[in-house]
Amino acid sequence: xxxxxxxxxxxxxxxxxxxxxxxxxxxxxxxxxxxxxxxxxxxxxxxxxxxxxxxxxxxxxxxxxxxxxxxxxxxxxxxxxxxxxxxxxxxxxxxxxxxxxxxxxxxxxxxxxxxxxxxxxxxxxxxxxxxxxxxxxxxxxxxxxxxxxxxxxxxxxxxxxxxxxxxxxxxxxxxxxxxxxxxxxxxxxxxxxxxxxxxxxxxxxxxxxxxxxxxxxx
Numbered sequence: 411x412x413x414x415x416x417x418x419x420x421x422x423x424x425x426x427x428x429x430x431x432x433x434x435x436x437x438x439x440x441x442x443x444x445x446x447x448x449x450x451x452x453x454x455x456x457x458x459x460x461x462x463x464x465x466x467x468x469x470x471x472x473x474x475x476x477x478x479x480x481x482x483x484x485x486x487x488x489x490x491x492x493x494x495x496x497x498x499x500x501x502x503x504x505x506x507x508x509x510x511x512x513x514x515x516x517x518x519x520x521x522x523x524x525x526x527x528x529x530x531x532x533x534x535x536x537x538x539x540x541x542x543x544x545x546x547x548x549x550x551x552x553x554x555x556x557x558x559x560x561x562x563x564x565x566x567x568x569x570x571x572x573x574x575x576x577x578x579x580x581x582x583x584x585x586x587x588x589x590x591x592x593x594x595x596x597x598x599x600x601x602x603x604x605x606x607x608x609x610x611x612x613x614x615x616x617x618x619x620x621x622x623x624x625x626x627x628x
Contacts, residue, residue, distance in 0.1 A: 418533050432467065443615070451526065460474065460480065465507070520549075521550045556617055560584065600620040600622055601623040
């Protein structure tokens with residue numbers, strides 16, 4: 411196994427058992443997260459073909475697909491892909507479900523109209539990996555990228571930091587200020603449209619929507 415393969419556990423930890431465990435979540439948390447997705451995706455026209463990457467078990471794919479978006483799904487985990495295919499079929503939806511590495515996507519430039527990447531960015535441990543992933547997301551997208559990230563300004567982060575200081579377990583989640591996230595997208599020719607917080611200053615989860623900057627490269 412190469413150094414890059416184990417650069418962060420999100421690349422390898424979703425075995426069949428782990429993927430099944432990931433599907434079990436509190437109803438209130440799930441509804442709050444899908445509400446956040448809806449707020450962000452209100453900026454994306456429903457005529458767009460949208461890629462959900464990583465798709466996990468397909469909950470964002472199904473959620474948006476049932477609203478009329480033309481969804482495609484991708485993930486690195488074979489177990490997650492199997493669950494997504496099952497959930498897509500169960501809900502009567504159509505769309506490709508493919509194995510892809512977010513750092514080395516095989517899609518052509520601007521292959522999708524828009525894209526959502528939900529609950530992955532906080533796994534990235536280094537600026538190099540973050541930039542590589544953002545550059546790939548922007549490369550394959552014509553218009554919008556909706557990216558979730560963990561804000562560095564929240565009560566949740568303070569609680570996690572306190573737990574770590576008390577020796578009660580160090581979190582493997584990486585928090586990133588919006589200014590840093592914006593810098594990755596600026597280098598890829600995208601600009602911020604709007605940043606959405608689940609609950610400002612309380613919960614750490616945000617979704618920022620970026621659009622291709624027509625002035626980039628000029």
